[in-house]
Amino acid sequence: MTDATLNRVAVLSDIHGVLPALEAVLAEPEVAAADRIVLTGDITAGPQPAEVLDLLRKQGERVLWVGGNADRELVEYRRGERDEIPDPIGPYAAGRLTDEQVEFLAGLPATLTLSIRGLGDVLFCHATPRDDEEVVLVDSRLDRWAEVFAEIPDTVRTVVCGHTHMPYVRLAHGRLVVNPGSVGMPYGRTGAHWCLLGPGTDLRVTAYDIPAAVERLVAECAYPGIAEWAGYFLHARATDTEVLELFGPRDGRG
Numbered sequence: 132m133t134d135a136t137l138n139r140v141a142v143l144s145d146i147h148g149v150l151p152a153l154e155a156v157l158a159e160p161e162v163a164a165a166d167r168i169v170l171t172g173d174i175t176a177g178p179q180p181a182e183v184l185d186l187l188r189k190q191g192e193r194v195l196w197v198g199g200n201a202d203r204e205l206v207e208y209r210r211g212e213r214d215e216i217p218d219p220i221g222p223y224a225a226g227r228l229t230d231e232q233v234e235f236l237a238g239l240p241a242t243l244t245l246s247i248r249g250l251g252d253v254l255f256c257h258a259t260p261r262d263d264e265e266v267v268l269v270d271s272r273l274d275r276w277a278e279v280f281a282e283i284p285d286t287v288r289t290v291v292c293g294h295t296h297m298p299y300v301r302l303a304h305g306r307l308v309v310n311p312g313s314v315g316m317p318y319g320r321t322g323a324h325w326c327l328l329g330p331g332t333d334l335r336v337t338a339y340d341i342p343a344a345v346e347r348l349v350a351e352c353a354y355p356g357i358a359e360w361a362g363y364f365l366h367a368r369a370t371d372t373e374v375l376e377l378f379g380p381r382d383g384r385g
Contacts, residue, residue, distance in 0.1 A: 136246040140328045141165040142255070142311045144293030147201070148177025148224055149315030149365070151344035152323040153186060155337045156314055161327055165193075169243065171293040172199020172257030175236065176216075177315055178352040178360065180205070180224040184232050198239030199257035199294065200264045206237045223354045244287065249330025250307070254287045258294035266381040267292070269299040269310075275383055276303035291328070295378060297371055298324050298334045307332065316364045319371030341365050 141162040146153050156162055168190065175184060187194055205225040207213045210233070216222055228236070241263060243255045259265040259279045267279055280303070283290070289307045297319055298312030309332050312324030322336035348361040363369070 136248055137166040138248050138329050139165045140245065140247055140253075141168045142171060142291055142309075142326045142328060143168060143314050144171040144257075144311050144325070145173040145199070145296050145313035145316060146170070146175075146177070146183055147173055147313070147315040147364075148175050148180040148183050149344075149348070150179040150182045150186065151339060151347055152315045152337075152365070153183055155339035156323045156325050157186070157190070159335075159337055161335075162325070165327070167245070168194045169197070169245070169255050169291070170194065171197050171255050171291060171311070172239075172263065173201040173293065174199065175228065175232075176201035176205055176218055176221055176224050178220065178224075178348050178354055178357055179227075181227050181229065181232060184228075184235070188235075195243055195245075195255075196239045197243050197255050197257055198236065198241060198263070202236045202239065203263060206233055209233045210237075219356070220354055220360060247289075247329045250289045250328060250332070252284075252287045253289040253291060253328065254283060255291045258292060260290065260292075264294075266295060266378050267308075268295060268375060268378060268382055269297070269301055270375075271303075271382055273303060276306075276308070280304060280306060289328075289332075291326075295374070297374065298326070298336075300332050300334065309334075312336070317367045318369045318374045319367060321365070321367045 204216045208225045247253050257263045291309045296313035311326035314323045324336050327333040345361040
C-alpha cells in the first residue's frame with residue numbers, strides 16, 4: 132500500500148481488449164486529472180489485447196494494475212499450462228501478445244490497497260479478494276459477503292471488484308462494495324463503464340460511437356467471429372436480468 136493518501140482515483144475494469152472503449156474513457160477529463168488509474172483485471176482478453184496493453188503502459192506510473200482471471204488464462208495458455216480457454220476469443224487474444232507482454236501480465240498482483248481521501252484504505256481486486264473467479268453480485272446474501280471478507284484487515288472499509296461487468300455500490304457488514312462495471316463488455320446497458328473514487332464513489336459511463344467502434348474492430352481485428360463478437364458485446368445485448376440468472380448458481384444460491 133502506498134503511504135500517501137490519494138484525492139481522486141479512476142477505476143477501469145474488464146476492458147477486454149476493446150481499444151475504442153478504452154480510448155474514450157482515457158479521454159475523459161476526470162480520468163486524465165485523476166491521481167491514479169487502477170485497473171481491476173480482465174484487461175486483455177478480447178479483440179485488441181496488445182494495443183490495449185501498449186496504450187495503458189504509455190500512461191506510465193499513473194496506472195496501477197491488478198490481474199484478472201482472463202489475463203491469467205491467456206498467460207497459462209501461452210505457457211502451455213492449459214489446452215483451452217473458456218472464452219472463445221481467448222486463444223486468439225493469447226496469440227496476439229508478445230512474449231514480453233505475456234510475462235508482464237504474469238507479474239500482475241491479485242490485489243492492491245490504496246488510501247483514498249474520504250474512503251480510507253481501499254482494497255482493489257478482480258472478482259473477490261481471495262479468488263479471481265469467485266462471483267459476488269449486488270444482491271448476494273450477507274453471509275456470502277462475510278465469507279468473502281473473512282481475511283480482509285479491519286482497516287479496509289471499501290472493496291472494489293470487477294468480473295461481473297455490472298456496476299453497483301452497496302453496503303455489506305459496514306464495508307462499501309463498489310463494482311465499476313465493464314469498459315469493453317458491458318452487461319445491461321451500453322457505454323464504457325468506470326468509476327471515480329474520492330471522497331465518495333461515483334459510477335460513470337462514457338458514451339462513444341458504438342457503430343463506428345464495431346466497424347473499426349471488424350477492420351482491425353483478424354478474429355474470425357469479430358463482427359458478431361463486437362455487435363453483441365459493444366451493444367450490450369446481454370441484459371442484466373439474463374446475466375444475474377446465469378451467475379446466480381455461482382453465487383451459491385439454489
